Every structure is written in structure tokens, then in C-alpha cells.
Amino acid sequence: MKNSVHKTKTGLRSLKIIALIIAAFVLGYAAKSLVGPPEPAAEHDHPPESTAEQQQWWTCSMHPQIRQPKPGKCPICFMDLIPASSSGADVGERQITFSPAALKLMEIATTPVERKFVTAEVRMVGKIDYDETRVKNITAWVPGRIDRLYVDFTGTTVNKGDHMVYLYSPELLEDQQALLAALEASRSIRPDSSDFAKTLKVGNIEAARKRLKLRGLSDEQIDAIEQTGKPVDHITIYSPIGGVVIHKSATEGMYVNTGTPIYTVADLTQLWVKLDAYESDLPWIRYGQKVEFTAEAYPGELFEGTINFRDPVLNEKTRTVKLRVNVDNTDGTLKPGMFVRAVVRSQVARGGKVMAPEMAGKWICPMHPAVVKTEAGACDICGMDLVTTESLGYVVDTPREAPLVIPASAPLITGTRAVVYVQVPDQEKPTFEGRQVTLGPRAGEYYLVKEGLAEGESVVTKGNFKIDSALQIEAKPSMMSPAGTETAAAHRHAVREQVPEILDVPGAFREQLWSIVEKYLSIHQALAGDNKDRAVAAARAATEALSAVDMTLLAGQPHELWMKRSDKINEALDLIEEAGQIEKTRQAFEQLSNELITVVKHFGVPENRSLNRFHCPMAFNNKGADWLQGNADTLNPYFGASMLKCGEVAEAIGKEMK
Secondary structure (H helix, E strand, O other): OHHHHHHHHHHHHHHHHHHHHHHHHHHHHHHHHHHOOOOOOOOOOOOOOOOHHHOOOEEOOOOOOOEEOOOOEOOOOOOEOEEOOOOOOOOOOOEEEOOHHHHHHHOOEEEEOEEOOEEEEEEEEEEEEEOHHHEEEEEOOOOEEEEEEOOOOOOOEEOOOOEEEEEEOHHHHHHHHHHHHHHHHHHOOOOOOOHHHHHHHHHHHHHHHHHHHHOOOOHHHHHHHHHHOOOOOEEEEEOOOOEEEEEEOOOOOOEEOOOOEEEEEEOOOEEEEEEEEEHHHHHHOOOOOEEEEEEOOOOOOOEEEEEEEEOOOOEOOOOEEEEEEEEEOOOOOOOOOOEEEEEEEEEEOHHHOEEOHHHOOOEEOOOOOOOEEOOOOEOOOOOOEOEEHHHHOOEOOOHHHOOEEEEOOOOEEEOOEEEEEEEOOOOOOOEEEEEEOEEEEEEOOEEEEEEOOOOOOEEEEEOHHHHHHHHHHOOOOOOOOOOOOOOHHHHHHHHHHOOOOOOOOOHHHHHHHHHHHHHHHHHHHHHHOOOHHHHHHHHHHHHHHHHOOOHHHOOHHHHHHHHHHHHHHHHHHHHHHHOOOHHHHHHHHHHHHHHHHHHHHHHOOOOOOOEEEEEEOOHHHHOOEEEEEOOOOOOOOOOHHHHOOOOEEEEEEOHHHO
């Protein structure tokens, strides 16, 4: 038996040696074919103008070890090859030059840096509630017994002045007797009586009338008592407003005291929408802004309201601020308790301030934002003094004061750095320069630029990753290597070895973060399987996991970083749920992936857990995109079944990071 095992092992060793010899032969042949055959010896004494230094080599941005003397496809991933070097001796350290033909193959697109007013979108969720100023209680104005309730159940619609309660009250009889006695006494006073007696007569009658009015009797009821001379033993209570009975607190035959609530009536023609705004979005939100929202009960229908209140206190657990929106509901379509998704669109001026030209020079009520006037005065509703719109945070800019902006696809952002590629003007061949810039906040599809660019310069908005890869191949400064490296191979090794600092956070927080990652992995599996509905369901579960994270576990820098990233994660999940087509879902998934990759790199993952960051260079028209997986088997979520295996592991996250 032992001899048999020994022979088997010896045979396996022989097979391995043979396989290695064959592999070495194949690799040598492949390398020779990739580099190309040697050039034939020159037949002339003087070499032609095209020297070896001017030879244009072509390489793959994903696999830089591939070098060919002419354009073509990468033999590994079948991407279009790009120029590996340039012959321009005058090109700077951060610059690279391409031939027009190469530029066409790379599909580079540029956009001029411009000044324009852009719009920032703030997305929020919330629910509809009653307008507290339009909710009234119907109470007993006098002690007594309820003999009849005219409204038997909640949900009944009533009008202002409708009779609601029929109440018997002994105390009411006493007050009526006092009125009748005052009237009888006034008749005994002669015309020639003193002025004091006449004044006393009138005063007694008015006091008795006023007491009955305070008991809830109307002027008509009091006049009837005076004319008939007979008191009534019941009082009818009327509704003070029109609306819906939302609460019934009493029953027939019940004895009540003064102030005992009987009904609650709400006017539903005006409602409030209460929204949760993250603290990072507060710079874009102003009192009096228009808000658009949708309700799940009416898909595709758009509603509008006006922000009339911002809670002055931040919720420390959710890191959100409550907004209150006034909504007209004359047709009764909206119902209290409905969930809504809302968006505020703010036009951004220089410095990231909110601009509203239509509010310029206007005066607004700080209590009722619907009251806007062209001059100072008082509110027509509450009588408060109006204030200027500028005092509430609005600015009024002219077109020359517009902010400097670039498309969101232009910068390559890594950590706190942002790099753009600018086309150098007045060059024989297309030349591009890498430049580090300082960005302001993102507003919709644009970034505001603080430093590093000038109006009119052309920045690359498509193909910037290809340019960056070409710079890396030439060992020049790029997005991943701001200072440059000695060799491209050394640079790529440094990139692979680079690991961000893991923040010191409690293990409980990492476990809660991992629950979000698990839902994310379900979204990835759904998109890899071309199943949009399952991706949306997983996104909803991820939103619930995100809301369950206890932010009180963090403090200082980790807390600030989580607040910033969790807002973006929530925004991406909302986009996945709202996307109508799977292509839009995949675009939102890329945004979610980028945010989650940053989060797990900085916060780490629970012990004995690990993830792989994958990269596909062909996603989104060769722009490239990343995603996370729990294993090393490539499942591309951006192509699904059409190119399921496109991509490779770019980085391991987890055990290696600890």
C-alpha cells in the first residue's frame, strides 16, 4: 500500500514538472508575440526619421504589462489598447500627449469650465400630519348631562355651525332665572328714576346676558329667552370649524364638567408634511422654499407645499432636523399618516448659498410663508411684522456672480484629494494635464470649484480614468500617485499595498455596519442576476438596516465621517428604489458601492469577516466602476448575464486590514 502511494506521489511530481516546462514555453511564446517580432536590419547607411525612440507602443489600461506596436484589443480583457507613451519632449511631468487617432479610440470628451447657476437636490422622507392650527376640541361649557350626541362616530364630516351635542344643565337654569329677574326689575324703574338706577338696570341685564354667552348660548337663544320669559333647560353645542371628527370622547347619558372634551374636529383642507432633513443638507434648505413630494398611494402624481418651519433642535440620535411643510388639500386627496418622498431644489449661487431671484426685495411673514409682499407691513393672518427674505438666508446674485462649476464626472476623487485633467491649449497634438483642485459642495450633477481652475478651461468628463491609467504606466503623477514614482511597476505595487487608516470604533458599530453590507451584497446578487425587483427589495432592507445604526456609539472624527457617508448611502438607496429601469438602478448601485467602499475601509469590518473590491474597466462606456463581494468569484453587477465575468479583484478588505 505504501509503495502504491509513493508511486502515485512520484507520478504527480513528474506531471507538475512537465506542466511547468510547458507553461514556461507558452509564456515565452506569448511574450514574444505581444512584444512583436524584432525589426529587420536597416538597408541604408542612415536610419530613417522614425527612430526607436519615436516608436509608438500601445498598452491596456487594465493590464499595463501588455505592449504592442500597433492599436488593437487587449488579449486578456479585450479592451481597446491606448498609447503607452508620447514622443513630445516638451511635455511636463503631469502632462501626457496623444495622437488624434489615439484620442479618437480613447473616446475622450471635454467640457469647458463655466460660471452658471446650478441646482442642488435634497431628498427627504416623511409623513403627512394634521395642521395643528386647524384642530379644535368641542368641550362642555357648563356642567350637565349629555342627552344626545348628534355625531355618533369618528370620521364624520361636519360643517362650521353644525349642532353636535344636546346638553341638560341645572346651572344653566339658574343663570337664565337671573336674566329674567334683571329684566323684571328693570320694568319697575320709573322714567323719572335717577341715572344711577337706570345704569344699574342696564348693567344687571348685560351681566346676565354675558354670563349666558360664556355658558355657550348664542345671541339668538338669549333673545328668545327674553321674549318668551321662559328659561330653557338644555343647550345645543355647535361645531366651531368645518372638518372631520377625528376623536369622540363622550357617550350619551354621560355627566360632564366645564371643559370636559367631547369631540375633536380637524380641518383637512390644509395639512402638514413633516420631513426629516440630515444636518449636511441644511445649507440648501430655507424657510418659504417650495417642496415637491409624492405619496405611495398616488404613484406618478406630484404634490407641492411650502416650508413653514425648521425645528431649532437637532435630533442627536438620527442627526436630522424636522421640517414642516404647509400643503393645500382642498380636494381631500391626501390623508394624515401617509408616507411621502420629497425633494427640495435649491438654486446655488457663489459660495454655495441658496439663490431665489423671485424672492428679491420681498417681505415675508415669519409665521405664514404664504404671505409675501413687495413692501413692509403686517401679516394678513396673524398680524406679525413682515421681515425681508434676505434675513432668512436667501441671496440675490446677478449672472456674473454665478459660481464656477464643473460636471460631477470630471473630478477623480480619492479621500480628500480631487484631480481633474485639463486639455492644454495651443498644442500640436492633444495634450492633457493633471491638476489637483479644491472642490466645494456637490449640487446635483455639478461640483462647485473653489480653487485650481479658471473659467473657459476644458476639463475631461469622459475617459479621465484612461488618461490617469496612461500616466500611471509612465510613472507620472496621477490620481493615485500625486508625487509620481520611480517606475510604473513600483507605483502599481504601492497602490496595491496602500491601506487607509482604520478608525478606532466599537465592535458593536462594526456589527451594525455589517448588517448594511449584507443587504448590499443581496443588491449585488440581484443585479448580477438581472433582477431589478429583488434589488429594490434588498435596497429597502438596507435602508431599514441603515436607520437602525446607533450613531451614539461614535464620537469625534468617526461620528462626523459616518454622518457624511450615511447621508450619501441613504441617498443612493433612495435612487435604487426610485429607478424605473435596471440601467438607472445600476448607476445608483455604483454610487452606493463607492460610498460603502469608503466606509468599510475607514471603519473596518467585524473580526473574521472580509470583502473583495472588484473593478471592471468597461462599465459605463469604459469609465470603469467598482463593487464589493464576499468572495473572489467575479459576478459583474453592471453587465449582468451579458458580461458576468468582466472584472477582477482589485483589493482585499477585512482580515488583511486588521
